[in-house]
Amino acid sequence: MTRPIPPALARALRSTWLGAALCALALPALAGEVYQWKDANGVTHYSDSPPPNQGNAKSRLIVPKTGTPSVTQAKTAESADCTTARTNLKQLQGTTPLGLDADKDGKADAVFTSEQRAAQTKLAEASVAAYCKPAVPAAQ
Structure with a gap:
């Protein structure tokens, strides 16, 4: 025989699931922009903030990759x-x-x-x- 879940526990579980779902939805917002620029000496720099002189910096969104590419991905796709x-x-x-x-x-x-x-x-x-x-x- 199953016992009913107490209302307080049901609310707590719902709140936990809602919080987890909101956190999962917020994860893409954590991926920030990365700035790339070359200084006067031709050295390429990467930073999460724009260069001090706002020269010819390129802004890119970096998406983290998971795992390593498989051998089949390395081959030219037919x-x-x-x-x-x-x-x-x-x-x-x-x-x-x-x-x-x-x-x-x-x-x-x-x-x-x-x-x-x-x-x-x-x-x-x-x-x-x-x-x-x-x-x-x-x-x-």
Whole structure:
């Protein structure tokens, strides 16, 4: 059997949740502007206050990053079309029986013959060539 929550405790819990929500909403306000400028000697300075002479300072909003970038983020992102084209080509180059679902019922209407599979493979190769950018050689 559950006991009802006393009204005073319910008010305290509501106040706590409301306070936590307000604090969470106020967090973006804590991120301030950062000023960047170069002095007469060409040294770049960063500060939370503008430079004393108000010269050619640039103001930027700094957003803190969490964690480290993953390896997949470091690689050049492929387009969704390129990924699909590569996946289709890989499946067509395999040995699994494949077919086309013309009536969109979720099942292949018939299995590809070797000629149909070869034609679809050529189309998939053309799609990869069209949608995927060639790898850029590393600078030396």
